[in-house]
Amino acid sequence: MTDTARAMEMRAFGEPLEMVEYPLPQLRRGEVLARVVAAGVCGSDVHIWRGHDPRTPTPIILGHEAIGRVERIGGDKADINGELLAPGDLIGWDRGVVCGECFFCIVKKQPYLCPNRKVYGISISSQDPPHLKGGYATHMVLDTRTKVLKLPEGTDPEVLVSASCSGATAAHAVEQCDICQGDTVVIVGAGSLGLFALAFVLNRGATRVVAVDVEDSRLELAAEFGATATLHATQTSPEHRLKVVNELTHGRGADFVIDCSGYAPAIADGIRMCRRGGTYTMPGIAVPVGETPVRFYEDVSIRNLIVKGVWVSDTGHFRQAVEVVLSNRYPFDRLVSRTFHLEDANDALGATERREVLKAVIKPSEQ
DSSP: OOSEEEEEEEOSTTSOOEEEEEEOOOOOTTOEEEEEEEEEEOHHHHHHHTTOOTTOOSSEEOOSEEEEEEEEESSOOBOTTSOBOOTTOEEEEOSEEOOSOSHHHHTSOOGGGOTTOEETTTTOOSSSTTOOOSSSBSEEEEOTTOOEEEOOTTOOHHHHGGGGTHHHHHHHHHHTSOOOTTOEEEEEOOSHHHHHHHHHHHHTTOSEEEEEESOHHHHHHHHHHTOSEEEETTTSOHHHHHHHHHHHTTTSOEEEEEEOSOOTTHHHHHHHTEEEEEEEEETTOOSOOOOOOOOIIIIIITTTOEEEEOOOOOHHHHHHHHHHHHTTOSOGGGGOOEEEEGGGHHHHHHHHHTTOOSOEEEEOSOO
16 A cells, blocks of 8 residues: 555645645544545535635645545444444545534534534645545545445445535435425426435425426436426526426426525526425525525515525435435436546546536546
8 A cells, every 4th residue: 555645736726736645644543544436526616616615725635525445444433324444345424524512513413504514625724634635636534523334335436426415415405395295396407416306306205396407418317317397597588487387386386496506596586486385495505606686575475485595414414315326216327427537637627617517526546
């Protein structure tokens, strides 16, 4: 085993990532050294790289979505199912590290709201040892508080890598929706977040699901996942989209609208597609997007509408996302458009920013 790790490090916002080497550290008790076999390039990575996320320090190794193999462990460590980890195990992990001691962790059981929460590849600098805290690297050092899940051998890490971010966040969003058999759901944004949400709402019994996006390829994939109808956002008017939803619901509107786009101008449009007493959730907003006008009296108050923010996820949501991928009910393998070598991480970011790929995956090392 080598005694150093390679990583693509961001030293300044908007500048190309640079290849660096860091020594592999001695592990503290409970820490895990994982060899990264797949790192997802999330749309949030582009926003982070451009300096849009106020949580992000520099220098940093990007990559909050990753799957790896255990190389070393600081003593004994069990995964969330109680299985002891061993070198060679294929693992995924919760991207967020919470304190476990604050009001939100202990009393409210909402660790995703922990004010001390840190996220690999987003808010943990590579400046201080052990440096290796992001997925765009051959190795990562997982903090002792990190919740780890051992994965079945034969699992394709490229397919599963999105479960730790978009999959887990989608699980959280759908958890906020009391979906019943016969319900109609509109999903705005059919990227990986929206497609995970689509799978979860179908699993919960939604009868009609409408997917909205700006790209035909994503809408085609949404149909393969099971969407009842698809609407191209730039080739249809808000009035037409509302008309389609009303025709599917006897004029009532959707029971739930899940906005996975993170596009502020879409908010008012999505709210108007909800029925009276419906729920509009927003898991897609991960960075500041500015203000958008909403007619709260007409569109929210007198319609008794629930408007709900959805912030990140917890370990339970991550586990749900892994399970929905492993169920093989949905074509999650179609999400991965292209893989890149570690040294080509800048190309992967560029392809994601230009929307040339649905999902780019970096492969720092072989399985």
